[in-house]
Amino acid sequence: xxxxxxxxxxxxxxxxxxxxxxxxxxxxxxxxxxxxxxxxxxxxxxxxxxxxxxxxxxxxxxxxxxxxxxxxxxxxxxxxxxxxxxxxxxxxxxxxxxxxxxxxxxxxxxxxxxxxxxxxxxxxxxxxxxxxxxxxxxxxxxxxxxxxxxxxxxxxxxxxxxxxxxxxxxxxxxxxxxxxxxxxxxxxxxxxxxxxxxxxxxxxxxxxxxxxxxxxxxxx
Amino acid sequence: xxxxxxxxxxxxxxxxxxxxxxxxxxxxxxxxxxxxxxxxxxxxxxxxxxxxxxxxxxxxxxxxxxxxxxxxxxxxxxxxxxxxxxxxxxxxxxxxxxxxxxxxxxxxxxxxxxxxxxxxxxxxxxxxxxxxxxxxxxxxxxxxxxxxxxxxxxxxxxxxxxxxxxxxxxxxxxxxxxxxxxxxxxxxxxxxxxxxxxxxxxxxxxxxxxxxxxxxxxxxxxxxxxxxxxxxxxxxxxxxxxxxxxxxxxxxxxxxxxxxxxxxxxxxxxxxxxxxxxxxxxxxxxxxxxxxxxxxxxxxxxxxxxxxxxxxxxxxxxxxxxxxxxxxxxxxxxx
Numbered sequence: 010x011x012x013x014x015x016x017x018x019x020x021x022x023x024x025x026x027x028x029x030x031x032x033x034x035x036x037x038x039x040x041x042x043x044x045x046x047x048x049x050x051x052x053x054x055x056x057x058x059x060x061x062x063x064x065x066x067x068x069x070x071x072x073x074x075x076x077x078x079x080x081x082x083x084x085x086x087x088x089x090x091x092x093x094x095x096x097x098x099x100x101x102x103x104x105x106x107x108x109x110x111x112x113x114x115x116x117x118x119x120x121x122x123x124x125x126x127x128x129x130x131x132x133x134x135x136x137x138x139x140x141x142x143x144x145x146x147x148x149x150x151x152x153x154x155x156x157x158x159x160x161x162x163x164x165x166x167x168x169x170x171x172x173x174x175x176x177x178x179x180x181x182x183x184x185x186x187x188x189x190x191x192x193x194x195x196x197x198x199x200x201x202x203x204x205x206x207x208x209x210x211x212x213x214x215x216x217x218x219x220x221x222x223x224x225x226x227x228x229x
Numbered sequence: 230x231x232x233x234x235x236x237x238x239x240x241x242x243x244x245x246x247x248x249x250x251x252x253x254x255x256x257x258x259x260x261x262x263x264x265x266x267x268x269x270x271x272x273x274x275x276x277x278x279x280x281x282x283x284x285x286x287x288x289x290x291x292x293x294x295x296x297x298x299x300x301x302x303x304x305x306x307x308x309x310x311x312x313x314x315x316x317x318x319x320x321x322x323x324x325x326x327x328x329x330x331x332x333x334x335x336x337x338x339x340x341x342x343x344x345x346x347x348x349x350x351x352x353x354x355x356x357x358x359x360x361x362x363x364x365x366x367x368x369x370x371x372x373x374x375x376x377x378x379x380x381x382x383x384x385x386x387x388x389x390x391x392x393x394x395x396x397x398x399x400x401x402x403x404x405x406x407x408x409x410x411x412x413x414x415x416x417x418x419x420x421x422x423x424x425x426x427x428x429x430x431x432x433x434x435x436x437x438x439x440x441x442x443x444x445x446x447x448x449x450x451x452x453x454x455x456x457x458x459x460x461x462x463x464x465x466x467x468x469x470x471x472x473x474x475x476x477x478x479x480x481x482x483x484x485x486x487x488x489x490x491x492x493x494x495x496x497x498x499x500x501x502x503x504x505x506x507x508x509x510x511x512x513x514x515x516x517x518x519x520x521x522x523x524x525x526x527x528x529x530x531x532x533x534x535x536x537x538x539x540x541x542x543x544x545x546x547x548x549x550x551x552x553x554x555x556x557x558x559x560x561x562x563x564x
Contacts, residue, residue: 132324135284136338137313146340150328226328226369
């Protein structure tokens with residue numbers, strides 16, 4: 010059963026899964042981090058309250074987040090084709106992954122930054138810090154441990170989504186699990202792919218925890 | 230010396246969806262350059278709002294704040310930020326950056342002001358030395374005690390050479406011993422650097438210890454303002470009396486003339502005032518209430534004595550107190 014060919018297939022699956030997950034996570038943060046910051050800054054108690062923008066942003070984020078991933082995946086196929094040229098394979102899957110996870114990341118960033126003591130922001134304001142300086146020198150550095158911890162959660166969630174994309178030929182371990190394990194009743198293959206996913210999730214989570222703990226100066 | 234902060238007819242109303250809350254109304258006061266000015270009031274009196282109007286963290290609804298000759302309401306956001314570098318602030322909760330060590334915390338306002346890194350670190354070290362915790366330079370706030378954190382916060386507040394230091398309940402989270410040491414530090418800074426200090430507190434003890442003048446805030450208004458010793462000796466407003474007699478004072482149980490209140494306003498702690506009086510007058514008195522403190526060898530506080538019924542003995546006591554220059558007044562008391 011686990012001949013060289015299958016091993017090669019699994020190796021490729023691992024690689025594709027890591028590729029999709031990490032690139033998607035990176036891009037999701039590229040979009041989600043500024044969005045999360047914008048949510049915080051424009052909040053009515055934020056450093057630059059902008060009610061309309063805040064409400065609108067919040068609505069869009071909730072809207073995208075309430076669409077089931079599988080539906081979103083199919084709905085954005087034309088957009089994916091336009092961007093990547095195809096709608097199957099791991100690179101194509103990155104498009105819906107980023108679209109689905111960026112709003113989730115934005116909320117994660119928002120909640121991390123909300124943990125920063127309001128008083129510290131006030132202290133910075135009393136020293137004449139500009140909103141930019143508050144974002145760069147107070148909010149982000151002070152929220153860093155929590156941001157990293159949440160990044161580990163976001164990454165593992167994206168990994169889960171990427172496996173779901175296996176149903177529509179998304180590539181990676183998800184596709185192998187569905188094509189071999191589900192359609193061909195090779196439950197041993199399904200089991201192995203699931204185990205591999207479990208290991209990857211554990212590794213991501215552990216790495217995130219360690220970096221966050223090590224960098225947190227509150228826990229000396 | 231001229232006024233460092235001049236507040237005229239200041240009002241602040243917070244608008245919420247349902248109603249509006251008046252936090253301050255018709256507040257006028259002048260804080261002189263180089264003095265230690267106290268603002269005292271019960272919680273909810275508007276103290277914190279008032280201090281935040283002094284650096285425009287809260288924009289007043291009416292009235293004006295003039296800082297060092299510049300009217301804050303005429304300034305742009307950018308000019309205000311620049312001005313705030315001269316009006317530092319410390320807080321009850323310290324508000325240090327938890328992910329930065331003491332040195333980096335003190336460097337923070339200098340970074341904001343655009344001071345080059347080397348220069349900032351040199352200045353920060355000087356400041357930490359000034360507040361007496363240069364040895365904790367590398368420690369993170371989570372490794373410091375409350376008093377040490379407040380010292381770092383003071384060093385941070387002084388790093389930009391401010392003209393004014395606003396202290397918002399800066400000692401309220403500290404134990405009495407630490408409070409005394411922080412107050413002594415503030416006094417030293419005021420003397421050494423000439424920084425004008427504004428102290429917000431709900432504790433009369435803090436005002437007595439280091440303030441020269443005080444404004445008593447009550448329900449959004451200034452109830453009373455003047456020299457600390459004058460208000461302490463002769464409080465006019467209800468709220469001032471309440472703050473000076475924390476145990477409360479109802480009239481009626483004792484008739485006026487049966488009691489005398491003597492005030493210690495900084496005479497030597499080593500002088501046994503009551504014992505001497507008893508010996509000199511040859512008559513016993515009953516201490517009904519006493520609240521005195523020893524600050525740097527000086528006694529502050531007050532004592533309520535029940536007088537003997539005998540008129541002659543009473544007069545003797547009054548004469549003695551007058552001759553010793555001890556302030557006193559006849560009182561009603563209910564103890």
